[in-house]
Amino acid sequence: MSVSTAAIDPSVCAPLPVLGQDVTVPLVTGGEVTYAALDYAASAPALQRVWDDVAAYAPYYGSVHRGAGYLSQLSTDLFENSRRTVAEFLGCRAEDQVVFTRSTTDSLNLLAAAVPANCQVFVYETEHHASLLPWRDAQVTYLNAPRTPGQAVETLERALADRDPYGPALVCVTGASNVTGELWPVKELAAAAHAHGARIVLDAAQLAPHHPVDIAELDVDWVAFSGHKLYAPFGSGVLAGRADWLQAAEPYLAGGGASRKVARRADGGVDVDWHTTAARHEAGSPNVIGVYSIASACKALTEVGFDSLVAREQELVSRVREGLAEVPEVQVLSLFGDDAPRVGVISFVVRGWNSSHFAAALSAEYGIGVRDGLFCAHPLVRTLLGSDPQDPGECGAPEAEPGERSLNAIRVSFGAGTPDEHIERFLRAVSELVREGAQWKYRTEDGRCVPDRGEAAQI
Numbered sequence: 001m002s003v004s005t006a007a008i009d010p011s012v013c014a015p016l017p018v019l020g021q022d023v024t025v026p027l028v029t030g031g032e033v034t035y036a037a038l039d040y041a042a043s044a045p046a047l048q049r050v051w052d053d054v055a056a057y058a059p060y061y062g063s064v065h066r067g068a069g070y071l072s073q074l075s076t077d078l079f080e081n082s083r084r085t086v087a088e089f090l091g092c093r094a095e096d097q098v099v100f101t102r103s104t105t106d107s108l109n110l111l112a113a114a115v116p117a118n119c120q121v122f123v124y125e126t127e128h129h130a131s132l133l134p135w136r137d138a139q140v141t142y143l144n145a146p147r148t149p150g151q152a153v154e155t156l157e158r159a160l161a162d163r164d165p166y167g168p169a170l171v172c173v174t175g176a177s178n179v180t181g182e183l184w185p186v187k188e189l190a191a192a193a194h195a196h197g198a199r200i201v202l203d204a205a206q207l208a209p210h211h212p213v214d215i216a217e218l219d220v221d222w223v224a225f226s227g228h229k230l231y232a233p234f235g236s237g238v239l240a241g242r243a244d245w246l247q248a249a250e251p252y253l254a255g256g257g258a259s260r261k262v263a264r265r266a267d268g269g270v271d272v273d274w275h276t277t278a279a280r281h282e283a284g285s286p287n288v289i290g291v292y293s294i295a296s297a298c299k300a301l302t303e304v305g306f307d308s309l310v311a312r313e314q315e316l317v318s319r320v321r322e323g324l325a326e327v328p329e330v331q332v333l334s335l336f337g338d339d340a341p342r343v344g345v346i347s348f349v350v351r352g353w354n355s356s357h358f359a360a361a362l363s364a365e366y367g368i369g370v371r372d373g374l375f376c377a378h379p380l381v382r383t384l385l386g387s388d389p390q391d392p393g394e395c396g397a398p399e400a401e402p403g404e405r406s407l408n409a410i411r412v413s414f415g416a417g418t419p420d421e422h423i424e425r426f427l428r429a430v431s432e433l434v435r436e437g438a439q440w441k442y443r444t445e446d447g448r449c450v451p452d453r454g455e456a457a458q459i
Contacts, residue, residue, distance in 0.1 A: 013304070013308035013309060013311060013312035015312075015416065015417050015418055015419050015420075016047055016048075016049075016231075016300070016304065016416045016417050017047065017048035017049070017417070018044075018045040018046065018047055018048060018231065018416075018417030019045050019046045019047075019048060019051055020035065020037060020045050021034075021045070021417065021419070022034065023035045024367075025367045027364065027365060027366070027367060028364040028365060028439075028440050028451045029365055029439055029440065032367075033366070033367035034367065035367050035369065036366070036367055036368040036369065036421075036422035036425055036426065037369050037417075037418075037422070038368055038369055038370050038412045038413060038414055038418070038422060038426055039369050039370055039371050039411075039413060040209070040229070040344065040345075040413040040414050040415045040418070041178050041181075041206060041229070041345045041371070041375075041411060041413035042371055042413070043228045043229065043234070044209060044228070044229055044230070044231050044415055044416075044417070045231070045417055046231055046232060046233050046293070047231040047232075047296075047297060047300050047416075047417070049296065049297075049300045050231060050232050050233075050293050050296040050297050050300065051233075053292065053293070053296040054233070054289055054292060054293050054296070057078065057289070057292060058289070060074055060075065061075065061288070061289070062074065062075040063075065063285060064076040064079045064285075064286060064288055065079075065257065065279075075288055078288070078292055079286065079288050079291055079292070081295070082291045082292050082294065082295035083098045083100070083278070083291075085295040085298050085299060086098050086238055086240065086294060086295060086298055087240065088298075089213075089298035089299075089301075089302060090213055090214065090215050090223055090238075090240050091213070091214030091215050091216045091217060092215050092216070092240055092241075093215065093216050095242075095243060096215065096240060096241050096242065096243065097240065097241070097242075097243040097246060097277070097278045098238060098239075098240045098278060099238070099239045099240070099246065099278045099281050099282060100236065100237070100238060100278070100282055100286060100287070100290075100291050100294075101224075101236075101237040101238065101239055101281075102235060102236065102237055102287070103130075103226045103227075103228070103235075103236075103237040104128075104130050104203060104204075104205040104224045104225055104226040104229075104237055105129075105130040105134075105226075105237075106237055107224035107225075107237050107238060107239035108130055108131055108134045108172070108201070108203065108224050108239075109134045109252075110239055110246075110252045110281055111134075111201055111222060111224070111239060111245075111246075112134035112135050112136070112137070112138070113137075113249060113250075113252055114245045114246050114248070114249035114252070114281075115135075115137075115138055115168065115170055115245065116168045116245065116248070118139065118167050118168070119138045119139070119167065119168040119169065119170055120138065120139045120140075120141065120163050120164065120167060120168070120169040120170070120198075121135040121138040121139065121140045121141070121169070121170045121171075121172065122140075122141050122143060122156065122159055122160065122163075122169065122170070122171045122172070122198070123135065123140060123141070123142055123143065123171075123172045123173075124142070124143045124144075124145065124146070124152070124155075124173060124174075125142050125143065125144060125145055125379040125380065125383070126145045126146075126174070126177065126179075126335065126377070126379070126380040126383075127172065127173070127174055127203065127377065127380075128174065128178050128203065128205070128375075128376055128377050129376045129377065129378070130203065130205070130376070131172045131173075131174060131203045132377075132379070135172075138170075141159055141163075143155050143156065143159055145335060145379075145380060145383045146335070147335060147336065148336055148337075149184065149185040149188070149336060149340075150185075152184065152185060152189065153185060153188045153189060153192055156171060156189055156192050156193070157192045157195075157196070160192065160193065160196035160198055161196065163196070163198075165196075165197060168199075169193075169196070169197065169198035169199070170198060170199050170200070170201060171189065171193045171198050171199070171200040171201070172200075172201050172203065173186065173189055173200065173201075173202060173203065174202075174203045174205075174206065174207075175202050175203065175204045175206065175207030175208075175211075175213065176206040176207040176210065176211070176342070176343045176345065177206065177335070177342075177345065177377075177380070178205065178206050178345060178375055178376070178377060179333065179345070179347050179375050179377050179380050179381055179384070179409075179411070180333055180334050180335055180336075180342065180345065180346070180347060180384070181206070181317070181342035181343045181344060181345030181346055181413070182334065182335055182336050182340045182341070182342045183207070183211075183340070183341045183342060183343070186202055186218050186220065187217075187218050187219065190218055190219045190220050191219065194219065199221040199222075199242070200220050200221055200222075201220065201221060201222040201223070201224065201241070202218065202220045202222065202223045202224070203224055203225075204223050204224060204225040205224070205225050205226050205229050206229065206343060206345060207225075207343070208223075208225040208229070208230055209229050209230045209231065209301075209343075209415055209416070210309070210310070210313060210343035210344065210415060211306060211310060211343065212306045213225075215240065215241060220241070221241050221242045222239060222240065222241030222242060223238070223239075223240050223241060224237070224238065224239050224240075225237065225238055226238075227290055227293060227294040227297065230294060230297045230298070230301075231297045231300070231301075231415075231416065231417070232290070232293035232294050232296070232297045233289075233290065233293050234290075235287055235290045236287050236290025236291055236293065236294050238294065239281075243276075246278075246280065246281060247276045247280065250274075251274055251280050251281055251283060252281040252283075253281070253283040253284060254272075254283060255283035255284050256283060256284065257275075257279055257282055257283045257284060257285075257286070258274055258275060258279060258280050258281065258282065258283035259272050259273065259274055259275070259283075260273045260274060260275050261273040301416070304416075309416050312416075313343065313344050313414070313415060313416070316344055316414055316418060316423055317342060317343075317344055317346070319423055319427075320344075320346055320412065320414075320423060320426070320427065321338075321346065323423075323427035323430070323431075324346070324348060324427070324430065326431070327350075327430055327431055327434050329350050329351040329352060329353075329434050330348050330349075330350055330351075330430065330434070331348060331349050331350075331351070332346060332347070332348045333347045333348060333349070333381075333384040333385070333409060334384075335380075335384070344413055344414040344415050344418070345411065345413040346411070346412050346413070347375070347381075347384075347409045347410065347411040347412075348409060348410055348411075348412075349385070349409050349410065350410070350430075350433075350434060353433075353434075354408075354449065355372040355373075355408040355409055355410045356372045356373075356408060356444075356448065356449035357438070357442055357449045358372070358410055358433065359371070359372035359410050359449070360442055360448070360449040360450060360451065361433055361438040361440070361442070362426070362429055362430075362433070364440060364442075364450075364451045365429070365433075365438065365439055365440060366425060366426075366429040367425075368422070368425060368426050368429055370410055370411060370412045370413075370426075371410070371411045371413075372408050372409065372410050372411070373408045373409075374407075374408060374409070375409070375411055381407075381408070381409055382407065384409075385407060385409065387407055412426060440452070
């Protein structure tokens, strides 16, 4: 069993400089190796450009919007200019609002809190939990996993045709799966939603770092994404789109910044006049550095150009898929089939291996960071694995011992900062582990598979 070592065409696009690219980690077998970060779908490393921009701003840090001092005014300008940068990055319409949040999850929970009464929400079972779970006060219809993009559109059209035609409705869909990386037919789904009087929100957490996202071109009503997947540090996110539902809803958080005027009433109560701008849902002191880092990442990706970024990533995707196909024991998970367009997110299982055991060996023996589990998309992964929805198994907490079958999968994900060597090391490691087995003994500890550090560990 051999794995090709064909190099990626360097003329397509060089990897972008990211933090941590020179970090070394110890191996249980001895020595150290440069860490191969192949878990971009969870959190992509921050671009060096973003870190440099944040470091240059840090001495000028100040409270925004209500400060009279120079640094406060400078920070306010930076904060609002960042809003405009994000709006341009997303192709927002003139009337759209950009609201800064903590993450995609926070953005979708904000929208869920703003949907009108009696709103019907339609969500595919294939969604990440951030899209699947927030709609607790709405009438939710969960749609079965489609097996083609066309089936996805047909399933939605049938569901919308059966809904109450007079009440508000919302469709929530991912742009790229966080499990399979497959691209969803967003524009077609938006057209179907609007034809039936529904609105649509796009979970772009996995799409925005890999492909251009244009609200006007896709004709979606809202877009949500996270900074930590867009090569920016943790703790910042975006909800962008139509303003009317957001303006009509009570503030997501009540407090300073969301309120325009507060006055005592004669009866002892309080009257509040809330903002109608994005500030309505940005109460408290905002994460100015997080917001600026998102804007910096948007500028960096725009300046490099998505055409070249996409071209190089597609070469990486092809290389990984070809390499995994050379290992018969590997089964790559897919909804739409081998020919479906996808981003750099690939999940698989290995026959004869517990997925957590395999991921632990990749880390401990090769210095490769991947993810194992159900990827906060439990219904989808169980569907792809052909297991009963009631079967046990938790995201990141396998119940099987090393060597036993688990209900989890392994996910490798990459992007603009991934060097060729990380891909080649990963494919070599998969081949060697399947062919020769792990060089070390492993055990389950606190729900994770870890190397056994005992004296008799090596085999």
